[in-house]
Amino acid sequence: MxxxxxxxxxxxxxxxxxxxxxxxxxxxxxxxxxxxxxxxxxxxxxxxxxxxxxxxxxxxxxxxxxxxxxxxxxxxxxxxxRPRHAPDFPAKQPEQNQTADLPEKTRDEKIAALRVKALSCRKCPNLVRARKNVVFGVGDIHADLMFIGEAPGADEDRMGEPFVGKAGQILTKIIGAMGFSRQTVYIANVLKCRPDTPDKPYGNRKPTQEEMHTCLPYLNAQIDLIQPKVVVALGATALQGLLGTTSGISRLRGKFQDFKSISLMPTFHPSYVLRAESNPTEAAVIKRQVWEDMLQVMEHLNCPISAKQRGYFLPKNN
Ligand code: SF4
Structure with a gap:
């Protein structure tokens, strides 16, 4: 016994x-x-x-x-x-989330119910046939800051978690440089299932407008429940899925947009940063542009910003 x-x-x-x-x-x-x-x-x-x-x-x-x-x-x-390693800067921002007075159980339960619904979703038969996991989202459902990409790739589909591949590692570094962690922000995609590639067993493809439109209610519900103060749209496709705009990311990045009365910051997708790394000069410019967008986000959230942070990816630091 x-x-x-x-x-x-x-x-x-x-x-x-x-x-x-x-x-x-x-x-x-x-x-x-x-x-x-x-x-x-x-x-x-x-x-x-x-x-x-x-x-x-x-x-x-x-x-x-x-x-x-x-x-x-x-x-x-x-x-x-609690996360084991506290970030250099406060993990939670000074101001309370707009729904701080919402009973915690209510939000937790609603997100959990939404997750269950998404995990059993079969609205896109071709994606259902090909997927290994529905990639719902990860992080703090009370976060003030939310990152949104376009769709899961092969790694994300396999792991059931957004942004876990090489591009995800770049995003994790960006989040860390801002003084946050993956546990103190929320990360999701417009599309919850990996776009299928029936003609080849590898690689990723962009989600279609129709696929994003079909799946968007899940993300909208997540945003409505989490009510972040800032949403960062990662790349042109995510921006298109969220705003329905066909304006290029180069034109809109760095300029706050209004999305469901939430400040939305468009910036380049981490995979764009990754692809540029073969050309160090170009990569430094793109990293600095992304970082300037994130500095704006930090200012919007009243985050403390050190001189060192302000100087990241400036030519003198390269
Ligand atoms: S992509 Fe979205 S809408 Fe389509 S099956 Fe997956 S969860 Fe459902």
Missing amino acids: DRKKNIYHQLLNSTTQHLEDLKSRGIAYLPISTHSLKNLSRTPSGSQSQPAFSLSEKSSRGHTPASEKNATSPVVAAPAI
């Missing part, structure tokens, strides 16, 4: 650590099966020979068993855990 209880507590500790690790990487929700949810409600007993639930169960970063991929499964929130 004691040995079984020890095993139970070891498994419980391992599970808690695993959840903490997921949480530190910005994963706030874990879809789990009804069967596991029932097991979770049981108290440990000497007759139990299995853990409350398996760590190999699907997570938002892992593969989803085919039998459950599109099931409307319950969602549980991971425990509230």
